[in-house]
Amino acid sequence: MNFDWSAEDAAFRAELKGFLDAELPADFDAFTLDPHDQKAFSKAFGAKLADKGWLVPAWPRAYGGLDQSPWQQLILSEEMVAHGEPRTAQYMCVNWVGPALILAGSDEQKAYHLDRIRRGDVTWCQGFSEPDAGSDLASLRTRAVRDGDDYVINGEKIWTSYADVADFCFLLARTDSDAPRHQGISIFLVPTDAPGLTITEIPSIFSEGAFNQCVFENVRVPASWRLGPENAGWPIIRQLLVNERIGVARFRRAGQTLDRLAQMAVEQDLIDDPLVTDALAKAQAACDAARVLIYRVVDEKAKGSAPDLNAYVYRVATTRAERAVYDACMAVEGAGGLIKGSFGALQFGHALATGIATGTTEMQLNLIARDVVGTARN
Ligand SMILES: Cc1cc2nc3c(=O)[nH]c(=O)nc-3n(C[C@H](O)[C@H](O)[C@H](O)COP(=O)(O)OP(=O)(O)OC[C@H]3O[C@@H](n4cnc5c(N)ncnc54)[C@H](O)[C@@H]3O)c2cc1C
Structure with a gap:
């Protein structure tokens, strides 16, 4: 058995390392920056990575990626973390929001969102946890009720990292309260400036601005902003959470x-x-x-x-x-x-x-x- 990296993988690591060494201060650590500074930094740095194709290299070429192998994705993750994770908030959209859109998005959603993520222009947050739905996520109660061509969303999300600096929220909401718990959940792609959405910081022992509460009061979103079929959000989440678990x-x-x-x-x-x-x-x-x-x-x-x-x-x-x-x-x-x-x-x-x-x-x-x-x- 040969446990060495292939010549191609070793060359990729060396090139990436050389770039990061040259572009970042030796002791850079994005997690010591406050979320607003993280966002500004990751936007500027994301553009440089995007120029090299290294912001979303794992994505298929058809969506602006490099079709990179899982091993090279790991090398990318190792070197980014070793250099203070300069992608900061963007690790989320490149690791699993984009792949979820590629997996389940409509042509319109892909056309609107993927290029923005690929260029590093946008930041996303994850609206999953609620006061009574953390470990038991399927008990979430935020509701999205169909009203003509729209959904009307009401509920509360907590511990939402980066919500105060994000452009969009990847939101889980219940669309059928009578269905078995895992079968009544849908995903919505909600702009964080949507009327009726209030975002407030939750103080914590983590860094300043680490967490937010997001309250949805009659937030109206077009049905075309739902990702995937109605009530079928859970299988999509299951797949993408693997990316989240191993992403950093x-x-x-x-x-x-x-x-x-x-x-x-x-x-x-x-x-x-x-x-x-x-x-x-x-x-x-x-x-x-x-x-x-x-x-x-x-x-x-x-x-x-x-x-x-x-x-x-x-x-x-x-x-x-x-x-x-x-x-x-x-x-x-x-x-x-x-x-x-x-x-x-x-x-x-x-x-x-x-x-x-x-x-x-x-x-x-x-x-x-x-x-x-x-x-x-x-
Ligand atoms: C740094 C950080 C960032 C986060 N970012 C986000 C984010 O961006 N978006 C988001 O939606 N959420 C986010 N979260 C929230 C996170 O997903 C939840 O805190 C987590 O899922 C646990 O849920 P909870 O806090 O409600 O705790 P609970 O589910 O109430 O759990 C409390 C305790 O009980 C234990 N427990 C619960 N059920 C069981 C069981 N069945 N068996 C054994 N033990 C059990 C748990 O292990 C835990 O120790 C973040 C959390 C942290 C710490």
């Missing part, structure tokens, strides 16, 4: 933090402390495990199968890696790891977010228990 190579950022911590431990003569070496080694093993597990998902994609279950396994592994790196931060920094701006404080935020966003770790474990362990026992 978080283990790579965690691994970089670990390298810096190890360096700090050497400089501070802590590297012979067994508690420090133990924490560093466990974190390194956890990052390596996450990397190998995403490679399994990518391999499945490259061979043409849908990587549903292994994406959950990877997601749990990447959360464990983030948490193990946090433990290593505390072993090296001690109480200093509680101070704002320290490795520990930053890593705490990353580890917490990874274990909740895109479905909590407990929910991922439930799905693994049901679909992997359960299937194996039957």
Whole structure:
């Protein structure tokens, strides 16, 4: 077996790395910028990536992509994360909003939205979670009621990242309250300046402006803004959530933090402390495990199968890696790891977010228990 990257993949990584090294400051980290600055930055940087074809390289050529292989998509994700994820808010539209439009959009929707996303001109947010619908997303109650050629939307979404800077919201709403829960949900592509939509920041322990509440009061949208058939949004969401789960190579950022911590431990003569070496080694093993597990998902994609279950396994592994790196931060920094701006404080935020966003770790474990362990026992 040959575990090396192909010459073509290695050349792509080298070219990409060279470009990012030249274009970005060495310590750039988009997640330390506030959402408004992130948007301005990602718009400017997105245009440069678009010029190279690297904003949506995974998309088919017919939609302005490069038909890139799943392995090259992973390389892109690894290098972007290693360079502070300069696409910031746009990782969402390029990773799964665009693919959802390609999968289920009408010709009119594709013509309107895909080119804007491809050029990096727009930002999207994800209107899924509600006060009583997070882990149990199918219990969502935001309603869209058909009224002639329009739908009228009422309800509340919470934890919506980037809603205050986004141009569009990828919204889930119930269109049939009598149907079984998963069969009455539709997707709507809603401009965030639609009359009746109020967006308010929710303060949090994450960065400033990280979350928003979106209240829909009689928001009227044309039926042509519904993505896919009425009441059939759930299968589309299921497919695209796999892209979301594996879209950001978080283990790579965690691994970089670990390298810096190890360096700090050497400089501070802590590297012979067994508690420090133990924490560093466990974190390194956890990052390596996450990397190998995403490679399994990518391999499945490259061979043409849908990587549903292994994406959950990877997601749990990447959360464990983030948490193990946090433990290593505390072993090296001690109480200093509680101070704002320290490795520990930053890593705490990353580890917490990874274990909740895109479905909590407990929910991922439930799905693994049901679909992997359960299937194996039957
Ligand atoms: C950084 C970040 C960004 C986010 N961005 C967005 C966004 O842009 N758009 C959006 O729509 N949402 C977003 N979310 C929300 C996220 O999807 C939800 O927080 C998540 O799905 C959990 O839902 P909840 O908060 O309602 O918690 P709950 O579902 O209420 O869960 C609370 C606790 O109970 C546990 N639990 C619940 N049910 C079970 C069960 N059946 N078995 C075992 N344990 C269970 C959970 O694991 C959790 O620990 C974001 C969250 C974070 C942290």
